[in-house]
Amino acid sequence: MNIRNKLLTNIGNFVVFLGPCLIAFTCILLIPLFYGLYLTFTDYSPISTTFDFVGFSNFREVFSDKEFWQQFVKTLGYVFYSAIFCNITAFILAYLLAGNIKAQNFLRAGFFTPNLIGGIVLGYIWKFIFANVITTVGDILDYQPLKTSFLTHPDRAIVAMIIVTVWQYSGYLMTIYIAGFVGIPKDIQEASEIDGATGIKKLFSITIPLMVPSFIICFFIIISRGFMTYDLNLALTNGQPYGSTRLAAMHIYQKAFQANEYGIGQAEAIIFFITVAIAAVSQVLLTKKFEVEA
Amino acid sequence: MKRRLFVMFLALVVIMVLTACSDQTPGTAGSDMTSDNAGSVDSGSSGGKPQVKITYFNTSAEVNTMFEDMFKRYNELFPNVIIELIPTGIGEGQQEKLQSLYASGNAPTFMNVDPANVIEYEDHLLEFTEENASWLSLASDGAVDGGTFGGKVLGAPWSVQGYALLYNKRVVNEIYGEGKFDPTTINTRDALKAFLEKCEAAGVPATMLHGANWSLGGHYLTLTYAVQGPNTSDGTGFIDKLKAGTAKIEDSPIFQGYIDTLDILAKHNYNKADPLVGDFNKDIQAFGEGKCATFFMGDWSWTTMVTLENVDQEYGFIPVPWSNNPEDYGNTEVVMVLPKFQCINKSQSTPEQQQAALDALRWMLTEPEGQQFFIDAGFFMPYKNVRDDVVYNSMTSSISDYAQRGKTINLGCFSYISGDAWTETGNLMLKYLAGAIDRNELAQGINNYWQSVK
Numbered sequence: 013m014n015i016r017n018k019l020l021t022n023i024g025n026f027v028v029f030l031g032p033c034l035i036a037f038t039c040i041l042l043i044p045l046f047y048g049l050y051l052t053f054t055d056y057s058p059i060s061t062t063f064d065f066v067g068f069s070n071f072r073e074v075f076s077d078k079e080f081w082q083q084f085v086k087t088l089g090y091v092f093y094s095a096i097f098c099n100i101t102a103f104i105l106a107y108l109l110a111g112n113i114k115a116q117n118f119l120r121a122g123f124f125t126p127n128l129i130g131g132i133v134l135g136y137i138w139k140f141i142f143a144n145v146i147t148t149v150g151d152i153l154d155y156q157p158l159k160t161s162f163l164t165h166p167d168r169a170i171v172a173m174i175i176v177t178v179w180q181y182s183g184y185l186m187t188i189y190i191a192g193f194v195g196i197p198k199d200i201q202e203a204s205e206i207d208g209a210t211g212i213k214k215l216f217s218i219t220i221p222l223m224v225p226s227f228i229i230c231f232f233i234i235i236s237r238g239f240m241t242y243d244l245n246l247a248l249t250n251g252q253p254y255g256s257t258r259l260a261a262m263h264i265y266q267k268a269f270q271a272n273e274y275g276i277g278q279a280e281a282i283i284f285f286i287t288v289a290i291a292a293v294s295q296v297l298l299t300k301k302f303e304v305e306a
Numbered sequence: 307m308k309r310r311l312f313v314m315f316l317a318l319v320v321i322m323v324l325t326a327c328s329d330q331t332p333g334t335a336g337s338d339m340t341s342d343n344a345g346s347v348d349s350g351s352s353g354g355k356p357q358v359k360i361t362y363f364n365t366s367a368e369v370n371t372m373f374e375d376m377f378k379r380y381n382e383l384f385p386n387v388i389i390e391l392i393p394t395g396i397g398e399g400q401q402e403k404l405q406s407l408y409a410s411g412n413a414p415t416f417m418n419v420d421p422a423n424v425i426e427y428e429d430h431l432l433e434f435t436e437e438n439a440s441w442l443s444l445a446s447d448g449a450v451d452g453g454t455f456g457g458k459v460l461g462a463p464w465s466v467q468g469y470a471l472l473y474n475k476r477v478v479n480e481i482y483g484e485g486k487f488d489p490t491t492i493n494t495r496d497a498l499k500a501f502l503e504k505c506e507a508a509g510v511p512a513t514m515l516h517g518a519n520w521s522l523g524g525h526y527l528t529l530t531y532a533v534q535g536p537n538t539s540d541g542t543g544f545i546d547k548l549k550a551g552t553a554k555i556e557d558s559p560i561f562q563g564y565i566d567t568l569d570i571l572a573k574h575n576y577n578k579a580d581p582l583v584g585d586f587n588k589d590i591q592a593f594g595e596g597k598c599a600t601f602f603m604g605d606w607s608w609t610t611m612v613t614l615e616n617v618d619q620e621y622g623f624i625p626v627p628w629s630n631n632p633e634d635y636g637n638t639e640v641v642m643v644l645p646k647f648q649c650i651n652k653s654q655s656t657p658e659q660q661q662a663a664l665d666a667l668r669w670m671l672t673e674p675e676g677q678q679f680f681i682d683a684g685f686f687m688p689y690k691n692v693r694d695d696v697v698y699n700s701m702t703s704s705i706s707d708y709a710q711r712g713k714t715i716n717l718g719c720f721s722y723i724s725g726d727a728w729t730e731t732g733n734l735m736l737k738y739l740a741g742a743i744d745r746n747e748l749a750q751g752i753n754n755y756w757q758s759v760k
Contacts, residue, residue: 058405059426061653143583164517164582164740253582253740254519254733269402271726272426 052279057272070275071283079255080263080280084287087260090170091238091291094177098234099227101182106189107215120190123183131180135247138176139163142248166256169249173257176248177238185230192226193219224303231295239288260284356386358662360655363392363407363417365400366646368609369683373418376670376679383669387662413654416663418646421721424453424461432652434459438664441672449688451538452644452718461647462667465685468623468705468714469525469604470640471498471513475620475700477596481508489624493632495567498624502574502600511598512574515739518584522739523732525641526568526602526626527752530561532717533628533636541719548756555756556749560636563628565738565745571602572739581739586610594618602626604641605701608684612699622704625713635715642705642714644688730755 052070056063074080109120126134142162150158162172196219204218242261245251251258251266258266264284268277364373370393377389392407392414394400404423407413413430424431434442434453442450442462453461478487481504492498502512515522531541547553555561575581576598577589590610593601594617601607611617627637648671650663670676672689680687686702698706708714734751737743743751 058409059430061429143585147580160580161583164580166742252519252584252736254736254742255729266726266729269399269405270729 048278049282052275052282054275056274056278058274059272066275070279073273073276074279074283077267077276077280080260080267083258083263084260084284086170086257087239090173090177090241090259091235093174094181094238095231095234097174097178098181098185099230101178102185102230103189105182105186106193109186110190110193120187123186125183126180127184129180131241131243132247134176134180135244138172138179139248142172163249164253166253169253169257173241173245173248173259176244177241180244181234181237185234188226188230188233189223192223196222221302221304224299228296228299228303231299232292235295236288236292239284239291356658357388358386358658359388359390360415360659360662360666361390361392361412363394363404363414363419365394365404365417365419365423367393367395367400370394372679372683376676379675379679380666380669384665387666389666408654411654413651415655415659416648416650416667418464418648420645421452421461421647422723424647424649425455425722427649427651428455428460430651430653431460432650432660432664434462439668441668444672444689444691446688446690448716449644452721453647455721461649462671463644463647463688464671464680465644465646466642466688466705466709467604467606467645467686468640468642468708469602471600471624471626472593472603472607472621472701473600473624474593474596474598474618475622476618477510477599478505481505481510481599489622490638492624493627493638494630495563495570495627496630498567498627499570501624502570505599506574510596511576513571513600513602514576514589514593514598515571515581515602516584516586516589517577517582517736517739518586519729519732519736521584521602521732522735523730524728525604526564527731527735528717528720528723528728529626529628529636529641529715530555530558530564531719531723532641532715533560533564534558536635536716538716538718538721541716542722545719545722545756548753549759551753551757554749555752556746560628561749564626565748567626567628568739582736590614591617600624605699605705608699608701619700621700623701623708639713639715640705640708641717642709643717643720727755727759 053065053067054063055066105123109116109123113119129137146158147161150156150160162168200218200222201214204214209217240261241259242265245257245259245262249257251262260280261284264277264280266277267280268274271277362373362377364370370391373391373393377391381388392403394403401423404414404417404419408427408430419427432438436443439459439462442459445463449463449466450459453459453463455461473489479485481487492501505512531544534540534544544553544558548555572578572581576592577583587610589601590603590607591614592598593603593607594611594614596618623640625636625638625640628634629637632638648667650660650667652660655663670679671687672691674691674693677687677689677692681693681696684699684702686698686706697703731752734743734748734755737751738745738748
């Protein structure tokens with residue numbers, strides 16, 4: 013009686029607490045993932061009524077799609093620089109704002125706000141800034157590099173993407189770092205001060221080692237989101253100038269839905285997924301090694 | 307005990323909600339079917355006719371409200387037919403939305419789409435014949451040919467648009483003297499060059515190129531295929547040769563000629579300092595204010611122009627000549643194109659729905675009341691029975707003037723340029739315009755693109 017009841021309760025608990033989540037997860041993640049994997053072996057098209065198995069030919073096509081790999085490398089660069097600059101900016105902001113500074117909460121909120129604006133809106137705002145505001149400033153100052161828009165030169169357009177990404181995520185990562193700063197036990201800090209550690213020395217020997225968990229989270233967030241960037245890419249550059257800023261996600265999307273090469277696009281997506289997973293997991297494992305016990 | 311009961315109850319609720327979700331769909335689909343087919347609903351007011359519900363997918367985002375008003379009126383006239391508009395926005399992923407509708411079995415009964423879509427969805431579309439669409443015989447000469455794919459009439463045309471070199475009449479008159487400029491004199495590249503230089507000499511930047519891939523790839527480069535010959539097959543035949551690799555684009559004198567002309571245009575480009583900005587509103591504003599004399603664009607700019615203040619109203623078209631022989635095809639002509647077609651789906655709609663869609667198309671395209679909606683929105687309709695007292699805007703009347711003189715370039719091959727052609731080749735054109743590649747690399751890139759297309 014008791015065992016049976018316990019089992020029922022357990023099942024009931026499971027259904028209540030995990031059921032909705034599990035079903036949603038299955039419907040919107042697992043099924044599409046595996047169905048998508050299945051479709052990479054076919055010549056599926058949403059338009060045609062039938063489709064056939066084509067084996068690995070889609071994957072072979074991916075390896076001969078030069079542009080995909082070009083954009084893939086560009087995406088790696090974009091993620092690398094975004095991750096570095098976002099974290100540096102966020103850490104400095106957090107360092108300044110974790111102490112006793114005037115209007116602390118106001119400043120924190122100010123830096124956090126960009127993260128509340130969606131990527132599309134953000135993209136259009138910055139497009140206006142790069143195309144109109146900065147060029148006008150360039151005209152007034154008569155300074156040649158600022159006279160032409162950042163978005164019309166392939167290298168500068170990528171820099172523009174990174175600038176906006178840093179602006180978008182720094183405030184968000186800052187809150188995590190602030191939590192990290194606040195979480196450092198007072199007694200350790202005091203002990204280090206008694207031992208004579210001050211300023212920079214304290215920062216590098218005490219604070220940063222104890223904040224490794226924050227670094228792990230922040231890098232994980234920015235790396236995984238950086239790879240997935242699509243909305244910002246679409247609104248800010250839309251791949252322009254001449255297709256040079258199409259990040260991997262956008263390339264895949266255009267391959268699948270505009271060139272109507274659904275199978276190839278899907279195969280590229282799978283390869284991309286594996287890369288992102290490897291990058292994110294190895295980052296976590298690597299940085300975990302630096303974790304120390306207080 | 308109480309807590310356990312509560313948990314069990316919650317579990318039950320969750321399960322019920324979830325099963326309800328899955329039950330709902332066939333339920334509604336079933337009731338839809340009955341109202342569509344059996345038609346027992348509301349048969350009294352519609353004179354015994356069964357009620358039919360049909361859907362309309364629109365990709366002309368700028369006129370969503372026009373269609374809405376039109377369908378409302380249609381429902382007043384024919385209460386047994388309900389047309390539901392599926393609107394889309396500009397840059398909203400229209401192709402993807404249509405694909406998802408088809409893939410999920412909810413294909414629209416009829417739709418307004420690009421010619422490239424007609425080819426893509428060929429197998430799903432109803433063929434227009436003498437029996438089911440005799441009204442199509444009212445279409446202007448050549449208009450139905452545009453909607454004919456693989457020998458079957460699959461698309462009903464409804465608007466005509468054109469593009470070439472737009473010029474601002476006020477600005478050009480100030481340079482040439484009132485009424486002294488005759489656009490028909492620009493029939494060779496040298497004449498165009500002289501014209502542009504004269505504008506520059508008068509202190510007006512002579513022309514403007516819109517630094518976007520759809521303009522330079524979709525419109526400018528497409529000229530090199532279309533001008534291969536007056537028939538659609540001339541252009542498509544050339545593209546087929548490029549695909550097969552039996553022809554190289556750099557060997558075509560037409561390609562070389564158009565790129566020579568592009569070099570001249572680029573030299574006098576208002577956007578020369580930063581040619582790839584590609585901000586349509588900014589460009590159209592500058593052109594409307596008379597900051598430059600000409601603009602490589604089409605009559606669709608009018609819809610944007612009317613929303614601006616302090617702009618000129620009078621514009622005309624100049625051809626874009628590619629050689630120095632005034633007799634060459636393309637030197638005295640402007641492009642005229644049927645940009646959109648109306649199609650009916652046969653694969654996912656019932657015969658009743660197809661018939662209702664055919665009737666609705668007949669009404670909107672050939673009945674005076676239906677046509678009036680398009681005319682009011684400023685469209686030039688390719689039908690013989692359109693009121694002849696309509697006053698069009700200056701851009702559209704310039705195009706129709708060329709059409710009446712038979713001076714139009716047949717852009718029929720444009721219909722067969724599907725998928726990513728204009729983005730990919732357009733990006734190459736932008737690279738060339740920005741000076742990142744030379745003409746040889748441009749030609750190689752275009753060849754490579756076509757050879758990669760299956």
